[in-house]
Amino acid sequence: MSKTYAVTLVLFIVLTVAGGSVIGYFSIPGPWYAALEKPSFNPPNWVFGPVWTVLYILIGxxxxxxxxKDRHGTLPRLWFLQIALNYAxxxxxxxxxxxxxxLPVLVAMWLSILAFIAIAWRRDRPSALLFVPYAVWVSFAGLLNGAIWWLNPA
Known part of the structure; x- marks a missing residue:
């Protein structure tokens, strides 16, 4: 591994995890979320931090x-799109x-993740495989988001 690649790798991982942490700090669930009715399959709150940390490392x-490989190509653009939606x-x-x-933000994120996987599958299979757990978790998060919205009409 070249020094340039190692620095790029560390920067992507650190910035991805740090970005998720900062967004998490500014969007702490708090009493509002605690008061919502949640579906029976809602995991305990302590699960989310470790899961997202691992996912952010894989995403990074x-x-x-x-x-x-190609900083001006389709895959980096999709990567930045999905991370922007992820943070939003x-x-x-x-x-x-x-x-x-x-929910529409999450659906857009999910579609950008699936597009990333589909394109990376041919161009950089390890990157596609790194996104598979992320796609699975975001699918589950979509079910949670939808169920919470359904159970708590405005």
């Missing part, structure tokens, strides 16, 4: 890979307290 690795979702859901508006 994939980002570095596609950036290093908790702000809409928790900070703005709008599960109804958060």
């Amino acid at each position: 690795i994939a980002g570095a890979r596609v950036w290093f 979702w908790p702000l809409v859901f928790f900070a703005a307290r709008r599960p109804d508006l958060a």
